Amino acid sequence: MKLTLKIWRQADTASDGAMHTYEVDEISEDMSFLEMLDVLNERLNSEGEEPIAFDSDCREGICGMCGLMINGEAHGPQVTTTCQLHMRSFSDGETITIEPWRADPFPVLKDLCVDRSAFDRMIQSGGYISVNTGAAPDAHATPVPKDNADRAFDVATCIGCGACVAACPNGSASLFLGAKITHLGELPQGQAERDSRVVNMVAQHDHEGFGGCTNIGECTAACPKEIPLDVISQLNKDLRHAIRRGY
Amino acid sequence: MTDMPDTTFTSDPSHHQDTQETDDAAGYYTPGDPIAETKAPGGPIEERWGTRQFEARIANPANRRRLSVIVVGTGLAGASAAATLGEAGYVVKSFCYQDSPRRAHSIAAQGGINAAKNYKGDGDSVYRLFYDTIKGGDYRSRESNVYRLAEVSVNIIDQCVAQGVPFAREYGGLLDNRSFGGVQVSRTFYARGQTGQQLLIGAYQALERQVAAGTVRTYTRHEMLELIVVDGRARGIIVRDLVTGEIETYFADVVVLASGGYGNVFFLSTNAMGSNVTATWRAHRKGAFMANPCYTQIHPTCIPVSGAHQSKLTLMSESLRNDGRIWVPKDAKDADKDPRDIPEEDRDYYLERIYPSFGNLVPRDIASRQAKNMCDEGRGVGPEVDGVRRGVYLDFAEAMERLGRKAIEDKYGNLFDMYAQITGEDPYEVPMRIYPAVHYVMGGLWVDYDLQGSIPGLFVTGEANFSDHGANRLGASALMQGLADGYFVLPNTIRDYLAEGPFDKVPEDHPAVVEAQQSVRDRIDRFMNTKGTRSVDSYHRELGNIMWEYCGMERSEDGLKKAIDLIRGLRDDFWRNVKVLGTSESLNQSLERAGRVADFFELGELMCIDALNRRESCGGHFRAESQTEDGEALRHDDQYAYVAAWEWAGEPGSQEMGKPILHKEQLTYEFVEMKQRSYK
16 A cells, blocks of 8 residues: 655654655565564665654564554554554545654654653552562462452553553553552552552652642543553552552 | 472482583583682571671661762662662662663563562461572572571561552552462562562662762663773773764672673573673673573463564463463364364363373473474464464463452463553454563672672672572562662672772782773774675564574474584674664664673573583573483482583684683582473
8 A cells, every 4th residue: 555654754853853754565464564664764875865763672562662643643543552553444545644642741852762661650659569579478368359369450551652652642651550559559468659659659749740630531531551540549549548548 | 480389399310310410511611610608608508698687787877978889770779779889888889771671571570579578467487488499490599698598578668668669468558469370378579460560669769869869870871881800809890882873881899790691692682682791791791700601581471473563562461361271273274263272172171181180380491392382383362473383372372261250360460561561462352372481580790799700809699690490580589689689788798898998099000900901992993994795783683583493492402513613603794794873872772782792692502501511401491311201300400419610711603712601500409409390
């Protein structure tokens, strides 16, 4: 198929960026979206134009490294990661707009690459259970009801890609945060630090410049791992309890 | 990940009598001294690790704040090591090329992690896991290392549960297990099909906790480009900040490489796009031995290549072979027919035909090799890429008829969805197509029992080392080894080395440092200034084709010699004609790849030489010249029961100085008897 691509290009964080238009031809519908960009980059390289920078690593939908705004939607029209989106989701002759994640706490590094280290700092502020290596009791010492274990797993599948932030009109990372609070809060091992965790992580979230949740739900609609919106309810509930207990 | 059946072993002490004494690799290498010392304590095998831990010195806690460690890589083996060393009080610097430590490719492991917990009471034990791993490695790994791996496996599960890893559980709240990798016991712990992800997030969170505690500093989007060796010790690394392009130098008392495997030398593999050999290869060039580089694991159930644009391959769990039947058309002219229109009598269920007792459940290497044979005969199916159809059918029609569609959905739903997402075909309606792909490498930097390489102060963990899997790795054992190394082994052995420190501060203007910095800059300048006509990826793809064709599932003397010539020619062309645009002072992904591909060229040649030298078939290495009358792999224990540890001898090429030096570490089996396998 033949496509017109409008792609955001920006030399570095300090420079201004702009949309550039590229025509591509002979795109197979079996290509992934990123392979389509690989093909464009090979051509640009041969024409003497610097290839477009974009992030990707595992290309099987699990590492969370890729992420593009495609026609205004985070990861494009399917509920999946950009690397798992295939060109059969588009039609011949279509114009596709490709931008980086848009959010103040995710500054653009170059072209379509952004800096998501704010997510790492949020985890540093409390997204863990404090247990030193070798200090663990036997794994069967504490049974975990299957429902809690399954719920913890469902929300622990977050890949930290940042689509929730990019999709949110208020640039909130509440879905990412709520997923971690719920994952660790569902498990008996996570109880000791439950109050301090939520208070510290919310503080870091706000400090990074993410917006508050305004209950739009775009985050969960864009999430490639379908993290449910109610993790944000859990987040608010845990925060309320913690504050009431004096944290 | 394998669900292959337990293998039937027949003892055959005389099987190697008929081999010719030959040195296929003569002229390509220089014989070196054997390796005599691996530091493994002697005595009863179950006491060795305890002995070593007791004898390893302990740096006093006040001193640890003055001892520094560099860890390269943040997968299971790197993140767990960095977190644990931070907890112990050392000053740790952690490096990864990705934008966050959580992206490392351990995250993509699907199946599970083995541990000898015997929670099922089905007769598992540390000894049984040890035995299965030695046997699975086709008697090419060290008994002491493997026993230790089995021993600490139980601690890993405890640690991960305490961290909040949400393993699958039963209704009583206890952990669930499944049987994996052809073993008869259920010892595999799992978190749906995302075990690697959950374990890595556990290790990543432990790592970030130490960042908050101030013991670890992380350097993301930084790539190691050189090792600094001063007075015979590894003392630091040179890295490139991938955002600014700045070349930076970091020093430490010890350097740990946990940078993963090199499967991407084949261009197409199940590895991540950025997975590379550069960190370990730069260390190899500084004197670290590279062991058994030809041992490659090829996984039979991957989604086939769809066209020339293909950038990577995706693995599907091998459990699919439990219910799917593998076939190709009997007649090549049926290759492009709708498979549903091909009647039973025109289908060749070749695994069931050739291996009537194991059928579709033959081990990975056999299933892979036979798939390639079928496609080479012209009976492959699916799209034609470069003139060949590379795919075979994996058909669930019979299973769905027998068990009902619902049962298949419950068992394999997520895999079927993944297949449909990638191929656009509905595997409930049309048979799946599969083809083998490179998945894991057992080879890596040589390490002793302490996980220390042949350069003092250089430690290597996880897939980056060669240590525990021998010539082949069992399913669900990669995660086990990564975490065993990082949480429990390395922290207990590295302290013995660190107890000698802190070492003298390395001056910034030390000649070894200046030389290393200069060589990094010169190489980058050379890439930028070549201004040729071909892209980095086009070279990488061509190198991958050579490796896959001649150093893939089946290797032969003629093929390997041809591959070496082709690699040398292509490498020369690369250095004259590669085209890298942009600047070196900014984010430049072509430049990053150029450095990785340059190292893959040198590694690829060494892999071929190693494969040429090992004129036997063992585990993931199949030499056409060494097979039984039935076409099965044939080991030659009298000649090749050794680890091939290669020493760098200068730029590779036909000249004498470029011939790598082979050091043999003889393997002895005190506890497990060496046997030959049979699947007929």
